[in-house]
Amino acid sequence: MEYITRASELFPPKEGDMEGKCIICGRFTTKGNKIDFSDNFTNWHLLEEGEVICEQCYNMVRDQNHRRKSWVATREGIEFLKRDQFIPIMLNPPEPPFVIYFTKSGKKQGFLKLIDKVNYSKNKFWVAYEDDLIFVEFPSLF
Numbered sequence: 526m527e528y529i530t531r532a533s534e535l536f537p538p539k540e541g542d543m544e545g546k547c548i549i550c551g552r553f554t555t556k557g558n559k560i561d562f563s564d565n566f567t568n569w570h571l572l573e574e575g576e577v578i579c580e581q582c583y584n585m586v587r588d589q590n591h592r593r594k595s596w597v598a599t600r601e602g603i604e605f606l607k608r609d610q611f612i613p614i615m616l617n618p619p620e621p622p623f624v625i626y627f628t629k630s631g632k633k634q635g636f637l638k639l640i641d642k643v644n645y646s647k648n649k650f651w652v653a654y655e656d657d658l659i660f661v662e663f664p665s666l667f
C-alpha cells in the first residue's frame with residue numbers, strides 16, 4: 526500500500542503506551558494515547574473507529590492552539606498566522622509538504638479534515654477554513 530503522509534506527522538509526536546487503531550488517522554500503533562476529548566468536543570463524525578489517539582496525531586488534536594488559531598504546518602514546524610497573512614500565504618504557500626488551516630471563530634476542529642490532505646504543490650493545494658475544505662488551483666502561467 527502506498528504510504529500517505531498525514532497532516533499530523535508535521536506536529537511533534539507524543540508517545541503513549543496504548544495499542545490500537547488511531548481515531549484520527551486510522552493507523553495502527555503501539556504508542557497510542559488515551560482518547561481524552563472534553564465533553565464539548567463536537568466533531569466525532571470526522572473520526573475513524575478506533576481505540577487510541579496515536580503518537581503522531583495527539584499534539585495536533587489536543588493542543589488547543591491548533592483549534593483557536595490559524596496555522597501553516599511544514600517539516601520545519603508550525604507557524605501561527607494572523608488574519609492579514611491569509612491572502613499572502615494563499616498566494617505564496619511554503620515549500621511542500623505543507624498544511625494550512627484558517628479560522629476566524631477559533632471554535633471548530635476543521636483541521637481534522639486535512640489529515641490526508643498534505644500538499645505537495647504550490648499551485649494546487651487544500652486549505653481548511655473553519656469546517657470547510659477548499660481546493661485552491663492556480664492556472665499555470667508558463
Ligand SMILES: [Zn+2]
Nearest residue numbers: 547550579582
Ligand atoms: Zn493518528
